[in-house]
Amino acid sequence: MVAIIKSTHSIRSVFYYNENKVKIGVAECIAAGNYPTYVDKMTDIMKLNRFIKRAELNENVKCNTLHISLNFDPSENHSKEKLITIADSYMEKIGFGEQPYLVYQHNDTKHQHLHVVTVNIEKDGKRIDLHNIGMRKSEPARKEIEEYFGLVKAEGRKKQEEFGLEPISIGSIQYGKVVSKKAIFNVLNTVVNHYKYGSLAELNAALKQYNVMADRGGEDSKMFLARGLVYHILNAKGKPIGVPIKASSFYTKPTLKFLEEKFKINEIRNMSDKSRVKNVIDMALLREPILPLTELARRLQKEGISTVFRKSTEGLLYGITYVDHTTKNVFNGSSLGKQYSAKAIEERCGLKVAGEEKRNQIYDKPRSKKLLIDDLQYQKDSLTIPDLVKALDIIMRAEYSSDYLSNQLKNKRKKKMRRGLSN
Structure with missing residues (x-):
């Protein structure tokens, strides 16, 4: 059991x-x-x-x-x-x-x-x-x-949580019908009540994992000015579809006023919950000094953490949110510390910042080496011997590559030395 x-x-x-x-x-x-x-x-x-x-x-x-x-x-x-x-x-x-x-x-x-x-x-x-x-x-x-x-013992067996959710199946929903409302209710009942989030944006980061979004409307809209809130089902591209459902129409009344009370309650988080997310990110980045963002997201997903990237219309990354399904916590990157913000994560992954990104995302190895050493400093109390061995190997390879000179440069140096001798 x-x-x-x-x-x-x-x-x-x-x-x-x-x-x-x-x-x-x-x-x-x-x-x-x-x-x-x-x-x-x-x-x-x-x-x-x-x-x-x-x-x-x-x-x-x-x-x-x-x-x-x-x-x-x-x-x-x-x-x-x-x-x-x-x-x-x-x-x-x-x-x-x-x-x-x-x-x-x-x-x-x-x-x-x-x-x-x-x-x-x-x-x-x-x-x-x-x-x-x-x-x-x-x-x-x-x-x-x-x-x-005389029950089957749970010891040694994989425990599966009954509160686990599957994203709403878009194909099975009839928009505007009771089925849609029930599907949204099931998601809201688990996410709104069991996850910890500090803003509507953080809540939406969790809801979007299940194809649902909370929406206040535009800042000049009547709904926004009246402090209204509706919930949408999202399609495969993350766009609202179907008929939105008012928050006040659900049994549990997950209205804006209700959510704002949740924001206050969730202001204080367990440090261990934050540390878990930070440690998972640090360990994912420790293995390699250069890592695509998509690969980082895949590695975090294996540890039960969904990563939500927010990008501008030009495709530039400006925000990042982590949804930890194990501890049921949602953290905006900057709330974990500067090292976990969107800009810092890009740099820690070895990517150039926005001004240089157009040049096919050229990697800056000296900076990656420094950031790798910073990572070691941040997690020095939790590193194991195998982790240290891997880290040292990466540092040594980075040191070797940064001291490397092409044959052309070596030849130029030899010519200068010869000229000096002849003089």
Whole structure:
């Protein structure tokens, strides 16, 4: 069994994500923990209000919602009763046995999996600590449950996150129809609520990975002046197509006002999340002093980081954004430091700056060598012996090439020396 825990500040978005799955027939709410009646006797409002009233007991807690997925091996096929017992046992073991929670069985993948929705505010208003809950509580609980129920063990297996998304399939969308809205909603529900971004541009960098874009319109448009927001589906060229859908028409209300609150919450990021992106970029550039931007993007993609290049109509690079799908963070290049901005990345890749780029992107090797040494300095605490060996080899090759003289120049030097001797 693989257990994945996501925390968020929006109980409504998590609740309606699961209820929407129920409405389209790919999920079922199979159990309710610590509710006054059976799950089949409750309306959506009754289910949601239980969470809202509990959250209102401590409004100082910003991150008050847990969205948990329990994933079973494809070879397993458990009865509904056993799945409920497993969910109840898991919630008890992680310290949420007395909390209200809903259990949903999703049927939209090849393996059985449950989604559990709950809040971390207790009935006396106290907050349940979520810090490192995965390692402290979830991992021991998972192992105990695997042993007790005889489940296929997750140890040593590749863990696949249930929150993973696929880009919207353009061919399957009927523009302006309900299908389009549901497709956008599924993307928004994951990206808006689970990724961390500090601006609309950073949010769009993540949304565009799934063929969706948030749009305020032109600065002189009525929509922009009224602080409106719509969402588009994008075609293969990244251009908006079909009928845009108003942000206010979604259950979760991902309006501009809502997003601006998210921007404030996301102002403070974990340093480890920034360091991960910086280290991946540094290691990709360490291997070779000269590297095309497309190859850099490919290497980052292998590490779970999408790279969004912003170019002018003339094709000149003026911005770069990194979308880390592992930590769910979006960073504008300059926010990581000058070494990760668009201009610096071009230089670190060995490309001439814009004024010289027209000459077929001639490479400046002496500068590449200096930047390589700078890279070593930045990541000196994390380098391994093999990394150092590779780096030294590159530096030595760069040193050799910079001291190289063509035969023609050597001959000229010899002639000057001879003239000096004859005099």
